[in-house]
Amino acid sequence: MAEPLKVNKKNRKLAVDAKMADLCFTCGTCAGGCPVTGVDGYDPRKAIRMAALGLEDELINSRWPWICTLCGRCENQCPMGINLMKTFRKARGLRDRDKVPGPIHKGTMMNLQRGNNLGIPRDDFLMLLGDLGQELAAEGLPGFYVPVDKKGANIIVTVNSKEPFGEPDDMKFWWKIFYAAHEDWTVSSTNWEGVNWGLFSGDDPAWKEQVGRVLENARRLECKTLLLPE
Ligand code: SF4
Numbered sequence: 073m074a075e076p077l078k079v080n081k082k083n084r085k086l087a088v089d090a091k092m093a094d095l096c097f098t099c100g101t102c103a104g105g106c107p108v109t110g111v112d113g114y115d116p117r118k119a120i121r122m123a124a125l126g127l128e129d130e131l132i133n134s135r136w137p138w139i140c141t142l143c144g145r146c147e148n149q150c151p152m153g154i155n156l157m158k159t160f161r162k163a164r165g166l167r168d169r170d171k172v173p174g175p176i177h178k179g180t181m182m183n184l185q186r187g188n189n190l191g192i193p194r195d196d197f198l199m200l201l202g203d204l205g206q207e208l209a210a211e212g213l214p215g216f217y218v219p220v221d222k223k224g225a226n227i228i229v230t231v232n233s234k235e236p237f238g239e240p241d242d243m244k245f246w247w248k249i250f251y252a253a254h255e256d257w258t259v260s261s262t263n264w265e266g267v268n269w270g271l272f273s274g275d276d277p278a279w280k281e282q283v284g285r286v287l288e289n290a291r292r293l294e295c296k297t298l299l300l301p302e
């Protein structure tokens with residue numbers, strides 16, 4: 073005969089809150105406010121009950137933690153203060169890395185090696201910034217250029233690597249605002265990635281490393297304000 077499920081078992085993989093099973097009274101507030109309830113049958117109330125009742129491996133190996141957007145609304149609204157979002161993110165982190173869906177694990181590794189999720193070389197990035205700056209100057213912003221590694225600038229801005237990779241004109245929107253506002257800004261020539269896939273893949277060390285690099289750029293260049301358009 074199968075063993076009965078044990079609730080509140082210690083040493084659980086997902087034990088963000090060991091009393092979760094007792095605390096949750098299945099009110100459904102989390103599911104009611106969740107923007108993705110119903111997608112592929114997803115239901116945060118069911119997902120958190122799985123974690124509480126010991127069905128951790130089933131949850132970790134399901135699509136559900138990856139359907140969750142990690143917006144945190146459920147956690148904010150839960151009347152019992154249960155850490156739903158943190159539990160679902162932790163479930164992501166416990167998935168075998170070669171089974172993380174999509175490109176986010178590969179991109180995280182690429183970022184750690186080369187400073188951005190798509191591995192764009194520094195020289196290519198700088199050449200692109202130079203070309204785009206000249207284009208903008210010719211398009212009605214006289215004197216415009218992209219100030220790279222400018223020490224003491226007010227703002228240091230990060231970049232989403234998909235822009236230099238495939239949608240370079242999207243960077244110009246911010247630059248036009250800076251130009252119109254006479255803002256003192258800069259972008260780092262290295263480790264400029266603003267999209268932290270370690271956050272979304274549940275990889276805490278990679279998440280922390282990337283945050284540290286962005287902060288280090290701001291410190292090295294003595295900038296006052298960090299702007300992450302993502
Ligand atoms: S909102 Fe909280 S108490 Fe209500 S079902 Fe969701 S996790 Fe349980």
Ligand code: SF4
Nearest residue numbers: 106140141143144146
């Ligand atoms: S954190 Fe996830 S489960 Fe909670 S409301 Fe947002 S999408 Fe839904």
